[in-house]
Amino acid sequence: MKNKALFSLVASMLIFGSIGILRKYIPLSSGMVALARGIIGFVFLYIFMLIKKKPFSVGKTGKKPALLFLSGALMGFNWILLFEAYNYTSVSVATLCYYMAPVFVILASPFIFGEKLGAKKMGCVICAVLGMFFVSGVFENGFGGAGELKGVFFGISAAVLYALVVILNKKITDVPSFEKTLVQLGSAAAVLLPYVILTEDFSKIEPEPFSIILLLVAGIVHTGIAYALYFGSIEKLPAQTGAIFSYIDPVSAIFLSAVFLQEKLGFYGIIGAFLILESAVLNEIKTDKE
Numbered sequence: 131m132k133n134k135a136l137f138s139l140v141a142s143m144l145i146f147g148s149i150g151i152l153r154k155y156i157p158l159s160s161g162m163v164a165l166a167r168g169i170i171g172f173v174f175l176y177i178f179m180l181i182k183k184k185p186f187s188v189g190k191t192g193k194k195p196a197l198l199f200l201s202g203a204l205m206g207f208n209w210i211l212l213f214e215a216y217n218y219t220s221v222s223v224a225t226l227c228y229y230m231a232p233v234f235v236i237l238a239s240p241f242i243f244g245e246k247l248g249a250k251k252m253g254c255v256i257c258a259v260l261g262m263f264f265v266s267g268v269f270e271n272g273f274g275g276a277g278e279l280k281g282v283f284f285g286i287s288a289a290v291l292y293a294l295v296v297i298l299n300k301k302i303t304d305v306p307s308f309e310k311t312l313v314q315l316g317s318a319a320a321v322l323l324p325y326v327i328l329t330e331d332f333s334k335i336e337p338e339p340f341s342i343i344l345l346l347v348a349g350i351v352h353t354g355i356a357y358a359l360y361f362g363s364i365e366k367l368p369a370q371t372g373a374i375f376s377y378i379d380p381v382s383a384i385f386l387s388a389v390f391l392q393e394k395l396g397f398y399g400i401i402g403a404f405l406i407l408e409s410a411v412l413n414e415i416k417t418d419k420e
Contacts, residue, residue: 132366132367135362135363135366135367136363136367136375138359138360138362138363139359139360139363139364139367139372139375139376140375140378141359142356142357142359142360142363143360143375143376143378143379143382144378144379144382145351145352145355145356145359146352146356146360146379146383147378147379147380147381147382147383147386148352148382148383148386149348149352150216150221150225150383150386150387151386151387151390151391152344152347152348152352153213153216153348154391155340155341155344156341156344156345156348157338157341158335158341158345159326159329159330160209160210160213160214160216160217161210161213161322161325161326161329161330162326162330162335163209163213163345163348164206164209164210164213164318164322165319165322165323165325165326166345166348166349167209167318167348167349167352167353168206168209168315168316168318168319168322168349168353169319169349170345170346170348170349170350170353170354171311171315171349171350171353171354171357172312172315172316172319172354173349174349174350174353174354174355175308175311175312175315175354175358176312178308178354179308179309179312194302194305195313197298197301197302198302198305198310198313198314198317199313199317200298200317201294201295201298201299201302201314201317202313202314202315202316202317202318202320202321203317203318203320203321204291204292204294204295204298205291205292205295205314205315205317205318206317206318206319206320206321206322207291207321208288208291208292208295209288209318209322210322210325211284211285211287211288211291212224212228212284212285212288214281214284215227215228215281215282215284215285215288216281217281218280218281218284219280219281219282219285220281221383221387221393222265222384222393223281223282223285224281224284224285225262225265225285225380225383225384226262226263226265226285226380227281227282227284227285227286227288227289228285228286228288228289228292228380229262229289229376229377229379229380230259230286230289231288231289231290231292231293231296231373231376232258232293232372232373232374232376232377233255233258233259233373234289234290234293235293235296235297235369235372235373236251236255236369236373236374237255238293238297239368239369239373242297242300242369243300243368243369245368245369250412253412254374254409254412255374255409257405257406257408257409257412258374258377258405258406258409260402260405261377261401261402261403261404261405261406261408261409262377262380262402262406263402264398264399264401264402264405265380265381265384265398265399265402265403265406296364296369296372296373297369299361299364299365300364300365300369302365303365307358307361307362307365308358308362310361311354311357311358311361311362314357314361315353315354315357374409377406377407377409378406378407380406381403381406381407384399384403385403
């Protein structure tokens with residue numbers, strides 16, 4: 131069961147890691163892309179559940195529908211902040227800021243989940259954070275001005291919301307992952323819709339077939355399937371294990387960007403990728419012993 135959960139987690143991280151490439155080729159605002167992710171992902175999972183004849187019973191779970199809606203709403207605002215971070219700073223710096231979220235979860239886990247946070251676990255955290263600094267390119271390029279700092283602010287804000295989503299999902303038990311994700315995506319779409327209506331100039335939108343295809347891929351693969359795999363796996367794993375393995379996402383994103391977008395991955399980037407993956411492996415070995 132644990133091996134299956136780890137496989138699902140790694141698969142979801144690899145899928146998430148490729149969404150930055152899609153975003154580069156979608157000529158729409160961050161709000162529109164985020165809204166499309168929520169709506170398309172929701173519709174896909176709903177149709178899937180109908181085909182598989184999966185029962186929908188979230189409404190019979192006491193206070194959990196409220197928690198599900200809250201986590202979905204936070205997810206929606208998290209998307210907006212993350213995409214805005216990409217608008218103001220580089221992919222690497224935005225990724226660095228966003229993936230402070232697992233660190234927040236690890237540090238909160240002893241207080242919220244009662245999980246141990248020993249010296250080796252803290253060493254893995256430090257190793258992962260250091261690796262993210264290397265991968266981000268900060269040591270080589272630094273932060274380039276006020277606009278860059280604004281992107282950093284958006285990225286860290288997105289990380290805080292994402293950490294809250296992870297924590298809430300650990301609190302929502304006995305709800306199947308597909309039902310949980312369905313409600314969350316619907317909630318995300320619900321909170322994103324008024325935001326887009328208030329901020330978007332629809333007269334300037336000119337939909338193209340290629341953009342529509344990419345939005346479908348982002349909604350079905352990178353949202354519906356990926357979130358179902360992710361939330362279905364972390365509920366079966368210790369919070370710290372899920373948090374450390376989440377670093378596979380930014381590492382894969384850096385490598386895929388280097389391959390498909392010709393973004394430079396230099397010496398520091400390679401070192402950073404090694405540190406992040408090493409921290410994930412060491413953390414998992416420690417967990418097995420516990």
